[in-house]
Amino acid sequence: MNEILLTGWGRTTPTRSRVHLPADTDATLRLMADGNGSRGLLARGLGRAYGDAAQNAGGDVLDMTSLAGIHAVDVDAATVDVDAGVSLDTLLRHLVPLGLFVTVSPGTRYVTVGGALACDIHGKNHHREGSFARSVLSFDLLTPDGEVRTVTADADPEVFWATAGGMGLTGVVLRATLKLLRIETAMVSVDTERAGDLDDVMARMEARDDDYRYSVAWIDLLASGAAMGRSVLTRGDHTPLADLPEGKRANALDYGPKALLSAPAFLPPGLLNRLTVRAFNELWFRKAPVSQIGHPESIATFFHPLDMIGDWNRIYGRAGFLQYQFVVPFGQEGAMRQIVEELVRHQCPSFLAVLKRFGPGNGLLSFPSPGWTLALDIPAAMGGLGPLLARLDERVVDAGGRIYLAKDSRLAPHMVPRMYPELDRWRELRERLDPKRRMTSDLARRLQLL
Amino acid sequence: MRNAVGDVQTVLVLGGGSDIGSAIAARLVQQGARTVVLAGRRPEAYAQAEQSLRSAGATTVHRVSFDADDTDGHPKVIAEVVSTVGDLDVTVVAFGVLGDQSVDEHDPAAAVAVARTNYLGAVSAMTVVSQQLRTQGHGALVVLSSVAGERVRRSNFVYGSTKAGLDGFATGLADALQGTGARVLVVRPGFVVSKMTAGMDKAPLSTTPEAVAEVVVKGLAGSATVVWAPAALRLVMSALRHVPRPVFRRLPV
Ligand SMILES: Cc1cc2nc3c(=O)[nH]c(=O)nc-3n(C[C@H](O)[C@H](O)[C@H](O)COP(=O)(O)OP(=O)(O)OC[C@H]3O[C@@H](n4cnc5c(N)ncnc54)[C@H](O)[C@@H]3O)c2cc1C
Ligand SMILES: NC(=O)c1ccc[n+]([C@@H]2O[C@H](COP(=O)([O-])OP(=O)(O)OC[C@H]3O[C@@H](n4cnc5c(N)ncnc54)[C@H](OP(=O)(O)O)[C@@H]3O)[C@@H](O)[C@H]2O)c1
Numbered sequence: 048m049n050e051i052l053l054t055g056w057g058r059t060t061p062t063r064s065r066v067h068l069p070a071d072t073d074a075t076l077r078l079m080a081d082g083n084g085s086r087g088l089l090a091r092g093l094g095r096a097y098g099d100a101a102q103n104a105g106g107d108v109l110d111m112t113s114l115a116g117i118h119a120v121d122v123d124a125a126t127v128d129v130d131a132g133v134s135l136d137t138l139l140r141h142l143v144p145l146g147l148f149v150t151v152s153p154g155t156r157y158v159t160v161g162g163a164l165a166c167d168i169h170g171k172n173h174h175r176e177g178s179f180a181r182s183v184l185s186f187d188l189l190t191p192d193g194e195v196r197t198v199t200a201d202a203d204p205e206v207f208w209a210t211a212g213g214m215g216l217t218g219v220v221l222r223a224t225l226k227l228l229r230i231e232t233a234m235v236s237v238d239t240e241r242a243g244d245l246d247d248v249m250a251r252m253e254a255r256d257d258d259y260r261y262s263v264a265w266i267d268l269l270a271s272g273a274a275m276g277r278s279v280l281t282r283g284d285h286t287p288l289a290d291l292p293e294g295k296r297a298n299a300l301d302y303g304p305k306a307l308l309s310a311p312a313f314l315p316p317g318l319l320n321r322l323t324v325r326a327f328n329e330l331w332f333r334k335a336p337v338s339q340i341g342h343p344e345s346i347a348t349f350f351h352p353l354d355m356i357g358d359w360n361r362i363y364g365r366a367g368f369l370q371y372q373f374v375v376p377f378g379q380e381g382a383m384r385q386i387v388e389e390l391v392r393h394q395c396p397s398f399l400a401v402l403k404r405f406g407p408g409n410g411l412l413s414f415p416s417p418g419w420t421l422a423l424d425i426p427a428a429m430g431g432l433g434p435l436l437a438r439l440d441e442r443v444v445d446a447g448g449r450i451y452l453a454k455d456s457r458l459a460p461h462m463v464p465r466m467y468p469e470l471d472r473w474r475e476l477r478e479r480l481d482p483k484r485r486m487t488s489d490l491a492r493r494l495q496l497l
Numbered sequence: 498m499r500n501a502v503g504d505v506q507t508v509l510v511l512g513g514g515s516d517i518g519s520a521i522a523a524r525l526v527q528q529g530a531r532t533v534v535l536a537g538r539r540p541e542a543y544a545q546a547e548q549s550l551r552s553a554g555a556t557t558v559h560r561v562s563f564d565a566d567d568t569d570g571h572p573k574v575i576a577e578v579v580s581t582v583g584d585l586d587v588t589v590v591a592f593g594v595l596g597d598q599s600v601d602e603h604d605p606a607a608a609v610a611v612a613r614t615n616y617l618g619a620v621s622a623m624t625v626v627s628q629q630l631r632t633q634g635h636g637a638l639v640v641l642s643s644v645a646g647e648r649v650r651r652s653n654f655v656y657g658s659t660k661a662g663l664d665g666f667a668t669g670l671a672d673a674l675q676g677t678g679a680r681v682l683v684v685r686p687g688f689v690v691s692k693m694t695a696g697m698d699k700a701p702l703s704t705t706p707e708a709v710a711e712v713v714v715k716g717l718a719g720s721a722t723v724v725w726a727p728a729a730l731r732l733v734m735s736a737l738r739h740v741p742r743p744v745f746r747r748l749p750v
Contacts, residue, residue, distance in 0.1 A: 059501035060635070062634045062678040063634035086632070098501060105633040369502075427502060433504060457502050458500075460506075489498050
């Protein structure tokens with residue numbers, strides 16, 4: 048046991064917890080039984096949630112990365128049975144050479160299966176394949192009563208959907224079986240196009256996203272005027288074996304991504320400002336091809352470009368940063384446009400923001416719902432940030448949208464029920480699993496979720 | 498809990514009738530705090546303060562009895578506050594008495610009374626609150642010190658010495674709390690127009706409770722450990738610190 052300060056990926060609000068590294072499932076069970084209870088208990092994965100979702104101030108935190116076994120891969124059925132603490136990084140190194148891929152991958156492979164389920168994460172293929180939980184065939188959930196239940200969406204939909212997106216507050220996920228995707232190569236064939244402004248990129252996505260498994264647009268939120276919303280749209284799918292040059296087919300499934308660089312531990316404050324970010328965004332936009340079809344890219348380059356720099360979250364310095372991600376329903380393109388206008392007007396020093404389209408959603412607190420989602424990083428020290436984002440929250444709610452709790456670090460509690468109409472239903476189910484309110488987190492305290 | 502842009506939810510003011518304390522609470526409410534506890538000797542007298550906190554957006558305001566001099570009673574008061582409102586995001590130690598230098602320097606009982614409230618009372622309250630902050634693993638303690646304690650002057654050394662003691666204690670506590678998730682912000686105002694200074698001639702660089710609150714909120718949003726109000730006093734004090742004593746003694750400050 049270690050008493051340490053924990054933060055999320057944004058490094059904004061450190062709080063102190065007792066962090067335990069359970070050696071096995073029995074140890075996890077004992078920790079659940081022992082906890083003195085007054086400050087509660089929470090599971091934590093790799094700490095990639097941006098805000099305070101994986102923190103429990105003054106209480107106990109189970110670092111689940113100590114339980115990271117891969118129990119069985121069924122290549123024929125395309126399924127894998129793993130401990131919840133296993134990272135997608137480990138999993139992909141194991142699976143890709145077997146011709147298998149996770150059905151849903153976020154923008155970093157340094158997340159655990161438990162964290163992916165608890166936040167019900169989405170990838171670039173949400174419009175087609177839905178969220179992470181859709182690929183979870185079953186999971187083992189340890190609840191505060193000491194019971195371990197094996198949960199499936201069919202047999203126990205309530206517990207399943209209270210836990211998927213339930214932000215770790217229904218119990219500790221110990222193990223899960225995932226449905227996988229078959230791939231023939233470790234490459235992705237990518238089509239790239241530049242879009243001159245926001246309307247242009249949204250029109251292109253609307254017209255042709257359904258033709259692609261993966262789709263994402265990177266927006267430059269510092270470009271203004273006629274170039275407002277200028278974007279680079281990248282879409283693609285796993286490359287079939289037949290599309291590889293003959294000479295490369297024998298090693299088609301080779302996969303060994305490396306973290307290339309590490310951001311230095313100490314950086315001058317103020318490194319990130321409008322000028323440097325604007326220069327970066329400009330360069331990046333100019334270097335993208337105006338239009339390119341079927342460009343071969345590695346899995347790492349296409350899915351996890353940020354993982355090439357270790358600890359890049361340090362470049363924001365001591366004050367840290369946050370990510371603002373929201374979704375507004377289809378039909379609310381006007382709201383999206385107004386929000387982008389407001390962000391551009393404030394000239395937030397944001398590296399490329401990400402625009403995606405979601406398909407049907409599920410669950411009670413699960414974030415994705417049909418519509419447009421935008422995600423952008425902002426330095427926490429930016430002047431006027433609190434009021435600006437509070438105004439955007441109102442627009443998002445008025446449009447029938449919501450904020451992603453896995454990214455949140457500053458929402459006001461009264462906004463949550465307006466964004467998540469199933470909140471009370473979720474509370475009821477949660478209360479049944481944890482009547483003594485043993486499971487809690489800083490996020491739960493800040494947003495009064497319980 | 499504090500959020501990523503520095504807003505908090507729950508504020509406790511010890512010395513609930515303090516003009517500076519309530520200005521800080523009001524400013525935090527403007528930034529999203531919803532629960533305020535005003536703890537002081539005369540809770541019935543804080544109805545007006547409660548009203549203005551509510552109109553600024555507070556949804557829960559409690560007025561509770563708290564006497565800084567009754568140090569034995571501090572643990573119970575704090576425990577009750579915590580059981581009513583939960584975690585303390587920000588606690589302001591705002592109580593204090595100015596005393597009357599011309600009387601206090603000749604009257605042992607009067608001098609001790611100033612020391613009891615300003616130093617002993619604060620030492621006790623800070624210790625009790627810091628225990629709660631350690632337990633909860635987060636939270637800020639805002640301590641109203643004074644430039645009068647930074648270099649104690651002939652003209653008000655009874656009061657000044659109590660602030661020097663309090664300032665030293667709070668600074669040491671800040672270091673002790675490193676790594677616990679809790680923090681201390683020491684506030685060193687100059688002359689503030691408030692009940693405490695009513696009827697006195699304004700000193701140079703005089704300021705208002707609202708201006709002090711602004712400085713405090715800015716300090717809390719970042720990682721400051723000491724702030725001066727107005728900020729210019731930081732420079733004035735660093736110059737005054739080096740003035741030789743025979744000269745300092747005769748300065749009209
Ligand atoms: C660079 C980057 C890119 C990202 N891209 C995306 C993206 O494209 N799409 C997306 O949806 N998200 C994305 N995210 C967010 C990330 O996928 C989620 O926050 C994910 O939950 C992180 O997993 P983790 O293992 O680090 O979990 P943590 O951050 O440690 O925890 C997150 C939550 O999961 C809970 N939890 C963790 N393990 C368990 C367990 N075993 N049992 C029960 N609860 C548990 C925690 O209590 C907490 O509430 C991105 C994050 C980063 C840093
Ligand atoms: N004003 C200045 O120029 C100035 C400058 C530097 C520092 N400060 C410090 O800032 C703090 C706040 O001062 P202020 O300007 O806001 O003055 P204030 O309005 O007079 O507030 C001081 C408060 O302390 C309370 N108090 C005194 N003895 C107490 C006790 N035994 N128990 C509980 N509460 C007690 C008083 O309560 P009652 O209402 O019951 O009397 C009063 O409400 C004080 O610590 C002061 O020393 C002030």
